Amino acid sequence: MSSTGHISRVARIVGDDQAQLAINALTSAGYLEPAGDDDADMWVTTIAGNALAQASFGKPISRKTADRLVAELVERAKKFNADPTYVVSVARLRVFGSYQREDVDPLGDVDVELIIAFRPNEEERTGAVKRYSKASGRRFNSYLDELFWPETELRQILKNRSAAINITQENVDLLTDRVRTIYAIEEDKSALPANGGRRAFG
DSSP states (O other): OEEHHHHHHHTTOOSHHHHHHHHHHHHHTTSEEESOSSOTTEEEEOHHHHHHHHOOOSOOBOHHHHHHHHHHHHHHHHHHHTOTTOSEEEEEEEEEGGGGOTTOOSBSOEEEEEEEEESSOHHHHHHHHHHHHHHTTOOOSSHHHHHTHHHHHHHHHHHTTOTTEEEEOSOGGGTOSOOEEEEEGGGOTTSOOOSOEEOSOO
């Protein structure tokens, strides 16, 4: 979720009028939508917008390489979920897109849906997230960046700087029915308890 000002800074657009024109164009194209009725100056990316942002323009990868990346991704999820220092967990990972088509080789990337679960209960969640983000020593551009840092960090760890792994928190069931679960926390005996999964966007 971003404000008009944040979008203009990221896109390096000078002037509120130019930023609004760009937002209107992205909204008309189906890449952005208002975050809600309460705040007209907040925007979220749609599924199409996330797909555009995550589009890989790197070198294609073989299916053998994709299989290795998926196996390593699952191992990182298991390691993360067994670590008591985090305040979130990987609730579920599902693959979709071209990786689900055995006839596609090479592939452009591996598309992965991530469902996140919080470890603190709902009453303690906000305070625990704030303390965790503050303890990271990072400087955040906004309050939202601070609140979402545990989830941002998790995505970074799972991705492991791989240009061939695209992670979304959108509900991919709205996109396709060709999905496959590669990790579920309830099947991982080494995972620490979590208080239910949620999608951050979708």
